Structures are given as C-alpha cells and as structure tokens.
Amino acid sequence: GENVEQHPSTLSVQEGDSAVIKCTYSDSASNYFPWYKQELGKGPQLIIDIRSNVGEKKDQRIAVTLNKTAKHFSLHITETQPEDSAVYFCAASMNLYNAGNMLTFGGGTRLMVKP
C-alpha cells in the first residue's frame, strides 16, 4: 500500500520567515495530494490540495508543489504568522474522486512560529 513520509517532524521559524514541509510517497498511482492544518483539540482542516495534472498551486501565502517523477510534494508558507502554528499533515490518495478512504497521511509536522 501507499506510504507517505513527512519531514521535518517539528519546525520552528521566526514570524515573517518562510516554512517548508516536505512529503514523499511511494505509490506512483497516487494522484491527489491534500494538506491539512490541525490546531490543538480540533479536526484537520483542508488548507490546499493539488492534483497530479498540476505542478504547483498557490493560495495567498500558501503554495504546494508536486514532482511526480520524484514522488514528492511540498508545502510552502510565506510570511509566517503566529496563527500559522499548528500541526500540518500531508496526505496522498490514489482515487481522485473518492479520496477519503484512500487517504494515507504523513506523520505530521508541528510548526511553531515565534513572534
């Protein structure tokens, strides 16, 4: 089955700096790659996703890049703010239109933004 690895497990940055979280996946059939932000005591919140026919996607301060050949994808957060502090999960799915049960999550990255 699919295996998703996520690095780093913890990341501490200064407010205003950029943060990059990287994930690799094992199954080349995966075609949907969402990123979730989970704050303490809350459910994972979808922040951005990318599909296999796109190499990069941007939404304000958040961007995701995908390299299908190398089987890795990354989350980039620019101009970080203290409210960006949370645990971020990457995930991969082999079923674009029925992602939930095929979602394999990475181990998570705890991002801490210091004011």
Next chain:
Amino acid sequence: AAGVIQSPRHLIKEKRETATLKCYPIPRHDTVYWYQQGPGQDPQFLISFYEKMQSDKGSIPDRFSAQQFSDYHSELNMSSLELGDSALYFCASTRQDSGELFFGEGSRLTVL
C-alpha cells in the same frame, strides 16, 4: 458555512463499556468517513459510507460497527472498550464528485 458536526465532543467510559459517536455531515455531502487518531499520531481510516451503504473498511476492530442513516448522519458504535481505544475520533464528509474531505472537530474518547 455549515461544517461537519460531531457529538459528543468528549466521552469518558470504563473498560468493557460501549460508546456511540455521532456525525452529521455537511449538507449535500453523500460520503462519510471515520478516522481514529491516537496521541501524536496521524489519522487512521476506519470505515466509510456512500449513500448509506458501507463503501470501504480500514483498520476497524470487529468490536466497532458503524452505519449511515437516511438523513446521511452516521454513528460509530464501539463495544467492549479497551484502554487502547482512547483516541480522537474524527468524522469527515465529502461529495463523491469532489474528493475534498472536510473533517469535524472530533470526539475525544477516554477509556479508564
């Protein structure tokens, strides 16, 4: 916008007791998923339902069962609870033609 609603938010049970968690998906979402998240771990898929029928099964113990009702809400029933069942249980919903998964706030189960 309406989100996925889960209840109860917190539940404390003794070993060997039973527990029921409820999930109300986002309106017009036809698919519901249940995930279990242990402390410091990523969510693990348990079971899913599409149009009230079980669509897939993950690492769900035989002691657990779930169903989706005519109003699309879902319930996760857990029996013979064990200490290791203590975790956050998330429900997520989506529309089959969307793929975007939206999670609820979770139900924290503590088994003593």
